[in-house]
Amino acid sequence: MATDELSSKLSRRLQIEDGAEDPVALDQPGPQAGSEEKSSTAYADSELGAKLLRRGELNEGQGEPSLPSTKVLNPYTEFREFSRSQIKDMEKMFKTVGTGCRRQQAH
Structure with missing residues (x-):
């Protein structure tokens, strides 16, 4: 339903x-200066x-299922503000923290 x-x-x-169809105006109280807000949310809508x-x-x-995105993220080119050693340290930290979280959720 x-x-x-x-x-x-x-x-x-x-x-x-x-x-193809004319919109129906609804009485909505509030400020009428929402044109900027409307333009920023139009794409999201x-x-x-x-x-x-x-x-x-x-x-x-009716629709055909789409394949998941095959886009690969390269952290070295994506985050140029970090050095390679910093990125490697962060990856190591994320892997250890992520592994610990998965173990806790499984129990």
């Missing part, structure tokens, strides 16, 4: 953004909408 309602709201929002639409398609069996 909730997924049907969400998908109908999402499809309506997409139709409004595409110009469309990205979230696309993710929700894709999830709905996958739940209905």
Whole structure:
């Protein structure tokens, strides 16, 4: 029930953004100077909408599952502000701390 309602709201929002449907004005109290805030969240709204639409398609069996990202992170080029020895020390520390956390969670 909730997924049907969400998908109908999402499809309506997409139709409004595409110009196929006119938006309905709602009375909302508050300041009208939210245009800067709207522009900063517009990308997040469309990205979230696309993710929700894709999830709905996958739940209905219509969409094809995507492969996980194969992008590899190279810490030496990503974090130029640290020396190689500092990065190696941090990797060693993260591995020992990560191993300890996994052991505690397993028990």
